[in-house]
Amino acid sequence: MSVIGDYFIILWGFLLIGLMAIGGYFMFRKFLKQLPKEDGKSDMDWEKHYIDKTRHMWGEEEKNFLEELVSPVPELFRDVARQKIASKIGEVAIEKGSKTITQETIIEGYIIATPKRDHKFLRKKLKQKNIDVSPYEPFFKMSRENYAENWESNYQKQKNTK
Template identity: 55%
Template sequence: MKSGLGWLSASPSSLFMNTIAFWTFLLLGCMCIGGYFMFRKFLKVLPKADGKSKLDWQNYWVERSRPLWSDESKAFLDQLVQPVPGPFRDIAKHSIAAEIGRIAIESNASEVTRDHCIKGYISATPRRDSKFLIQFLEKNHIDYSPYRHLMK
């Protein structure tokens, strides 16, 4: 005669074990991906040799150049960041605006022009994205020939 609790000593089914293994690897993968992006953000906040972080400098240039932006240049910046995926668009817009502001201020401009926007957009775009940058500029009929040297 079998005991009423004999089923407790049976090993778990292979489907259950495979499901646990799958979720373990999925969660570890997600945590690694999230950790990578968090680490990148952490590196941006670390102070450089001058005592300010990359994020501090971006905020500085955006705030300092704020009065130089016209409605036309803001609209052009919005057009430039359209290819960036939605969740990252605000961050990309802030970094590109900081670079555009830096370029405009260093050239002693009275306002941010279309040329400043194109030059800042090219300078702020990572080298690995140059192919997409060129495709986007050509698709929108934006002349980038004076700034081609910045893409190398």
């Protein structure tokens, strides 16, 4: 066999191992999301719960606005991102006692559900739509890590200071 053939086989082996590792990583993440927490429900169970509980609260305009916000997510991951963000929006709406999902609720839920690196796109999109971001600055200042852990208590503190 030639040297080029040997290198090709080695490269092919590394490529396959790399692709399997990437696939395994995403499968493992999904597996972890399905493990029950202390309350007996998994993260995915809670996501489905909030989506089902608030499905009737969404108007067509709000659905389209959410679609605009998740548009930069690669199509392969868009459904997962949409579900996670929509469930957090539903959770915020329930916490507020809202009867419908509003644009304000969508923006708050989007900020809470997404990592800080995605907020740049949201700011840009809100500026394009002439929406003032100043009411949402406290949410932007909290990183996702700080917010996701105790987001409800942080949200209540924020609400009480207004």
